[in-house]
Amino acid sequence: xxxxxxxxxxxxxxxxxxxxxxxxxxxxxxxxxxxxxxxxxxxxxxxxxxxxxxxxxxxxxxxxxxxxxxxxxxxxxxxxxxxxxxxxxxxxxxxxxxxxxxxxxxxxxxx
Numbered sequence: 491x492x493x494x495x496x497x498x499x500x501x502x503x504x505x506x507x508x509x510x511x512x513x514x515x516x517x518x519x520x521x522x523x524x525x526x527x528x529x530x531x532x533x534x535x536x537x538x539x540x541x542x543x544x545x546x547x548x549x550x551x552x553x554x555x556x557x558x559x560x561x562x563x564x565x566x567x568x569x570x571x572x573x574x575x576x577x578x579x580x581x582x583x584x585x586x587x588x589x590x591x592x593x594x595x596x597x598x599x600x601x
Contacts (some may be wrong), residue, residue, distance in 0.1 A: 493555060500552035507545040514538070533596040546589045554578040 514532075515524060524532075532538050558578045562571055 493559070497552065497555045497559075500548045500555065503544070503548040504552055507541060507548060510541055511545060514541075530596060533593065539593050539596075542593055543590055546593075547586060550582045550586055554582045 533542075555578075558574060561574050566574065
């Protein structure tokens with residue numbers, strides 16, 4: 491039951507954060523693609539980095555939970571379910587850590 495709720499909450503979080511992301515990146519300057527300098531400047535603003543980090547977290551939770559659900563629909567043994575859960579959990583933590591390191595690298599470059 492908790493996984494079902496987590497899937498729905500992460501989906502709602504994705505919709506909200508994607509709306510903010512699209513508004514900031516695509517609708518405030520319609521018809522103009524952001525340059526790399528503009529992206530660099532945007533990643534100097536801490537609240538925008540928080541939004542991007544939260545978007546990364548919600549996307550990983552939602553995607554890996556969906557992957558876990560699909561894989562475990564194949565009637566796995568409890569041991570294999572735990573193995574799949576561990577792979578998804580530790581893989582998600584690794585990907586989140588990697589993504590946050592990339593996002594925060596822009597602060598070190600600017601300093």
